[in-house]
Amino acid sequence: MRDLEWKELSLFYSVESSQKFLNKVYTERGMEEPKRYAFKNSERFIFFIKHAESFYKQASLSPLEIKPILLFYGMSQLLKACLLTTDPSYPSHASVLAHGVTARKRKKQNYSFRDDEVKVQRNGLCIHVMKHLFGIAGLEEERYTMKKLLTAIPELHAVFHFQEKKNWLTKVELKDNLISVPEHAVIHYNMSDTRFAEYISHHLNWSFVRKDHKNLVFEAAPIDREPWSSPNLLFHLENNQYYIPSQRDHFLHLPEMIIHYLVLYNVGMIARYETEWWYELLTQHVSDDYVMIRRFLEVTERKFPYYASNFLKQYL
Structure with missing residues (x-):
């Protein structure tokens, strides 16, 4: 403890x-x-x-x-x-x-x-x-x-990766009210950038802001940025990093x-x-x-x- x-x-x-x-x-x-x-x-x-x-x-x-x-x-x-x-x-x-x-x-x-x-x-x-x-x-x-x-649960990602040789999560950057999703994540969703932005906006209620270098940038409401309450933004406490699922059918919304x-x-x-x-x-x-x-x-x-x-x- x-x-x-x-x-x-x-x-x-x-x-x-x-x-x-x-x-x-x-x-x-x-x-x-x-x-x-x-x-x-x-x-x-x-x-x-x-x-x-x-x-x-x-x-x-x-x-x-x-x-x-x-x-x-x-x-x-x-x-x-x-x-x-x-x-x-x-x-x-x-x-x-x-x-x-x-x-x-x-x-x-x-x-x-x-x-x-x-x-x-x-x-x-x-x-x-x-x-x-x-x-x-x-x-x-x-x-x-x-x-x-x-x-x-992000802290268990290393266990799953070791046992199944598969990445279940994609790291994203949270700064102020903006969430940057790397463009390579879109490939795993089998979507274009435009379709991915629409999908995230519709299912997660994150507002698409812009494409910045190799990232798609979204704005999320305060409740969706707090680790204890966000149903979609996953937080790794030990590494102080944020993630989203690597596949679109793995959003639990919990x-x-x-x-x-x-x-x-x-x-x-x-x-x-x-x-x-x-x-x-x-x-x-x-x-x-x-x-x-x-x-x-x-x-x-x-x-x-x-x-x-x-x-x-x-x-x-």
């Missing part, structure tokens, strides 16, 4: 500060009775973050066998803290308390983690977070494979916080209920899934608290 993100989150460990913070957020968002809700939620807000920190702290000291379970519950607590800034009545009913994701039943033979799927349920924390934190709707019953989700939640839910369920497969993987290293899962857990342990911290700091 990295200390920096938790030092920033621990700044909220005061009822006085949390009340002021929540009152400011609710007022800016035009919510009714901001002072009353800030008073009501300040302690809960602190407890969610502190509980998350306890889970993450234990996860950092725990063996790989149980680490995903602890990380998932820590992640859920951070999401609940973030939800209090956009949904002051959370939880308003019992249906939002469930995880909101299901994993398919696994076959005992020839099971591959990267081919496994999760499905977003109609109710629960997942769909509630999509709606209230990111304004996403219409993904109920949507299914995602682990591979499609994991290829959208913020990375949601991607981490979906993957970690599945890994946590495996660790809890697929004990035989889980221990065979961890002790015998029988497949490439071991390296993939281990690397994902290393990444999410730092990156999710970083995103949660950045989400809250946008209001400061």
